[in-house]
Amino acid sequence: MSGRLEGRRAFVTGAGQGMGRAIALLFATEGAAVVAASRTLAKMDDLPRLAPSIRPVGLDVTDRDTVQAAIAAAGDLDILVNCAGWVHNGSILDCSEEDWAKSLEQNATSCFRTIGAALPGMIARGRGSIINVASVASSITGVANRAAYGASKAAVIGLTKQVARDVIRTGVRVNALCPGTTASPSLESRIAASADPEATRREFAERQPIGRLGEVSEMAAAALYFAADDAAFTTGQILVVDGGQTL
Structure with a gap:
């Protein structure tokens, strides 16, 4: 690879499988030291063997104190990727208040927590890239049976734009990836x-x-764009990678 993230430190949530895992591996291949976080630590047992610069950590993104401790222990972060999430299937009539609350907690409030923990250090160092994985489902276009999920991912997009605006002169960029x-x-x-x-x-x-x-490798490549210097003039933006779903 090209070493586009050489010398940088990244923290990736949801790294136990799927997109988060692919992002952690690609970032490591591109030279980053990666803290890979997942609720299920065993899912990441093989990551250090595949990429020695990856350090797996167990993390429940719904636990504020654990999130703050994990990010503090990670050291000076250049990149934060919020990829942890949960999909509730159903319309609003199929969604209990518990399902609604869980969707917001795991998909949106988790980003609020990790960003809040990582942002002060990034601002102090005058640099950083925060990448929030949202979705085209309901947050960009209507998708059946995704009421709570779509609402929570729309909240992620709103948070992305608001934080990007608030820190726009600090050297920290904040963007959202919306996979199909x-x-x-x-x-x-x-x-x-x-x-x-x-x-x-x-x-x-x-x-x-x-x-x-879509393939997780394609989503990882999109996340790499946001993380690397290629996107130095890009903040508060939504990158839709959806095979034309929202055309």
Whole structure:
């Protein structure tokens, strides 16, 4: 690779699988020292073998004290990627108050916590890139049965733009990545749990006019753009990588 993140330190949540894992591995390949965080530490056992510059840590992003301690222990961060999240399936009529609260807590409030913990150090050093993984689902376009998820991801976009505006003269950039439907262990589990997995798989793929699901490697490449100097003049923006879903 090109060493676009050489000498930088990154903190990636949701690194146990899917996009978060792909982002952690790509950033390490590009030269970054990466703290890979996941609620399930065992999912990351192989990461240091694949990329020695990755240090896995167990992290519950809904626990404020644990988040603050983990980010403090990570040292001077140049990059923060918020990729941890949870998908609730259902319309507003299928969504309990508990599901609604969990969606906001895990998808939006988690970003509030990690950004709040990492931002003072970035501001003090005059540099940093924060990348929040949102979604095109409901937050950019209407997607059936994603009421709580879409609302929580829309909150992530709003938070991204607000923080970007507030810190725009500090050297810290804040952007949001909005993937379309992407092949991942999370998606596979939802497909497997459906009444007709093959039909569900086709339905997910057909959302994208390009005719297929996205790949986690493609989302990682988009995150790399935001993290690297290529995006030095880019802040408060939404990068949609969705195979034409929102055309």
